[in-house]
Amino acid sequence: MSSLKPSGTLGLNAGVARLAILAGAMALSLGTAMAQSFEQPDKDYRGQVRLGPATRGQPLIAGGEVSVQGQNFKPGQQVQLLKGTEKVGEGAFTADAEGKFTAKFKLPENAAVGTYPLIVTTDSPYYADVVKLKISPKIPLSGQDKFVLASEKLSPGLYQVGYSEKSNAVFVTSAAGRPPVKNSEILKLDPETLKVVARVKPQDAPEGGVYAVYGLGIDDANGTIWVTNTRQDTVAVYKQSDLSLVKQFKPGLATHARDVKIDEAKGYAYVSQVGVPEIAVFNTKTLEKVDSIEITSKARGEKFSPASLDYDPRTGRLIAVSLSTNEVAVIDTHSRADDKVFPVKGGLSTIGVAYDAADDRIFVAGQGSDNLLILDAKSGEVLHDVAVGAGSLNVAFEPKSKHAFVSSRDAGTVTVVDANGKIVANLEVAPFANHVVADGKGGVYAVNKSLNPEDTNGDRVTLITPK
Structure with a gap:
């Protein structure tokens, strides 16, 4: 995973930022695979992805481990997490019989403090959404x-x-x-x-x-x-x-x-x-x-x-x-x-x-x-x-x-x-x-x-x- 830097879109209206991110992802896809067929997006998408520290009660800082929890997906559905065009984690997550999945991935040691919009994409049927990952500063105890x-x-x-x-x-x-x-x-x-x-x-x-x-x-x-x-x-x-x-x-x-x-x-x-x-x-x-x-x-x-x-x-x-x-x-x-x-x-x-x-x-x-x-x-x-x-x-x-x-x-x-x-x-x-x-x-x-x-x-x- 490349070094993380907070997105500049965070200062925009949340809806505008989301549209910009999804539009960018679509444009990239069109440029590399124009011949791909477009299936109907999931009209009943209810998927939820939560990101946070792997250890409860601990802040999420650079070099730390991130917990990924998904729910309300379709059984067997493939879910990917992207930062721009790069996959986050070790590949796609697969929803279980209850439409849930759990996974972890480690942040780079040089990850910058900030809030990152990440893209959630699904297959069969297709959908895309945005979830935020916050990396907090590490302030040592003192005084x-x-x-x-x-x-x-x-x-x-x-x-x-x-x-x-x-x-x-x-x-x-x-x-x-x-x-x-x-x-x-x-x-x-x-x-x-x-x-x-x-x-x-x-x-x-x-x-x-x-x-x-x-x-x-x-x-x-x-x-x-x-x-x-x-x-x-x-x-x-x-x-x-x-x-x-x-x-x-x-x-x-x-x-x-x-x-x-x-x-x-x-x-x-x-x-x-x-x-x-x-x-x-x-x-x-x-x-x-x-x-x-x-x-x-x-x-x-x-x-x-x-x-x-x-x-x-x-x-x-x-x-x-x-x-x-x-x-x-x-x-x-x-x-x-x-x-x-x-x-x-x-x-x-x-x-x-x-x-x-x-x-x-x-x-x-x-x-x-x-x-x-x-x-x-x-x-x-x-x-x-x-x-x-x-x-x-x-x-x-x-x-x-x-x-x-x-x-x-x-x-x-x-x-x-x-x-x-x-x-x-x-x-x-x-x-x-x-x-x-x-x-x-x-x-x-x-x-x-x-x-x-x-x-x-x-x-x-x-x-x-x-x-």
């Missing part, structure tokens, strides 16, 4: 001597973590299993020992399972925590003191609710809705949904899809990042307007966001581009583009050190980056580092997930403090 890490194992499926200054407590959400999710908890921890002091299971949901909890927002003004019930498209409110339920909102009020941030002064909860270009707004005193803030994408024909949120109480700014369009919005919550929407140049599948109010900078984690981008909040200019590891998912800004802490799921690390875009440390929080939050006192809490039920390193909360 362990600068921090102290203390951790405790908690419930399966840890999702988000939050710190309450008023209660001097840490709160964690967990949800594990396929829908209808039956295993979910909210946990209250001692902030120093990380021991569980209270826990509660959500109520039963109408469609089965429970109102599983994912996102988490702290409301110290009312002594409550807000959680997102992503599966039921809604939210719920619990007391910080004993985790008793204050209100379970009805399903459907916030589509695919992910993050929640609290404006304690004005009494509002802002909830991101993945797939919907709106932030849902709830009143934290009356406990009613009162409004929505619409965000208009600057990308032609696209919709802003808010994922992570951050909120600055001093300016009333709400920062939202779009997973679908690689944009960030700066929202004035006084006027309820998205007064600035910037493209995040160099970011793919942007999902995590944090705001530094003192220096007016926005930190964006790109899950598809494995990087942290630092933006000027006034102009949207990208000041620094930092490779932090595979699957950078969430970011927290720690104001005392002025460092950003980035959790990278596939790399299993929390990377500490200074305001100038330099890596201060790259700490192991493996496997599947998921979420990070600053406590406002110099420390950062992180949670991760597990490889399997027997994994002793997974489902942990970790307190990271500077030495």
